[in-house]
Amino acid sequence: MSGRHGRLGRVLVWxxxxxxxxxxxxxxxxxxxxxxRTSGSYHYNMVPxxxxxxxxxxxxxxxxxxxxxxxxxxxxVFTPYGFVLPYLFLWAxxxxxxxxxxxxxxxxxxxxxxxxxxGSLDVDDVILNTLGASLAYAVFAGLQRGLKARKSAAWYKI
Numbered sequence: 001m002s003g004r005h006g007r008l009g010r011v012l013v014w015x016x017x018x019x020x021x022x023x024x025x026x027x028x029x030x031x032x033x034x035x036x037r038t039s040g041s042y043h044y045n046m047v048p049x050x051x052x053x054x055x056x057x058x059x060x061x062x063x064x065x066x067x068x069x070x071x072x073x074x075x076x077v078f079t080p081y082g083f084v085l086p087y088l089f090l091w092a093x094x095x096x097x098x099x100x101x102x103x104x105x106x107x108x109x110x111x112x113x114x115x116x117x118x119g120s121l122d123v124d125d126v127i128l129n130t131l132g133a134s135l136a137y138a139v140f141a142g143l144q145r146g147l148k149a150r151k152s153a154a155w156y157k158i
Contacts, residue, residue, distance in 0.1 A: 010088075017084045024077065028109060034118040043120035051124035074128035075135075078106070082136025093144070095137065102133050 029036070045051055055062060055071055062070075081102055086093045092101055106129045113119035 013084060013087055016080075017088060020080055020084075025109075028113060029116065029118050037117040040117050042114050042117070044114055045120065045122045045124060048123050048127065051122055052128070071128065074125050075132035077132070078102075078129040079132045079136040082133040082138075083140045085133075086137060086140050093141075095134075095141075098137055099130070099134070103130055106130065 052071070055067055059067060082098075085101060086098055089101070092098045103126070106126050110119075110121045110126055114121035
């Protein structure tokens with residue numbers, strides 16, 4: 001898409017990106033009854049798969065709602081970034097660049113949640129968030145390849 005329609009699409013994706021990011025920041029730092037605390041201990045988990053393992057191995061101890069929010073929610077909530085980041089930033093179409101941008105952003109958010117005492121820093125959240133965004137990135141990359149192949153096939157038919 002080029003011209004006016006291409007620019008409009010890009011503007012709409014930027015608006016979605018900014019709006020979704022704003023909502024996500026609200027949910028992570030102020031939503032669900034959270035408030036910033038200046039005292040108390042820091043909560044963190046730096047052991048990969050400890051939290052995930054707890055939910056999987058002891059699934060009978062948790063309600064389905066808790067399980068869905070903590071496992072599937074952490075995978076799903078960041079999936080839009082797998083589409084939006086490579087669309088908006090051409091350099092993020094390389095998987096390593098995408099992973100660096102996304103991974104560093106999520107780590108910063110997790111550290112801020114811990115430091116502001118509105119949540120915990122959990123390496124498993126980083127793993128699940130990155131998994132969700134990476135799955136969406138794979139779909140984006142596949143669609144891009146398919147569109148390129150289709151364009152080149154149309155070119156040869158002329």
